[in-house]
Amino acid sequence: MLVISQEEELERIQSMTINEAVAYVNRLSRRLNRNDCTHEERKAGLVLLERLTERARFLNIPINSTFSRTS
Secondary structure, X not given: OXXXXXXXXXXXXXXXXXXXXXHHHHHHHHHHOOOOOOHHHHHHHHHHHHHHHHHOOOOOXXXXXXXXXXX
16 A cells, blocks of 8 residues: 555545445455555554544444554
């Protein structure tokens, strides 16, 4: 995930509906939990998950396993 791509994603999150945000979280979580996901991709993905959580506070995003891989 490139920095430019991350900035675009952060902007896109602001205009998502709740249903789109939930679907995005599911896709992003699956991508981050893949074995071939790099450290940089996980860090960028965690930023996106944090932004999504701020956008839709009711989302309960389990990032423990993803976070432990970035430490």
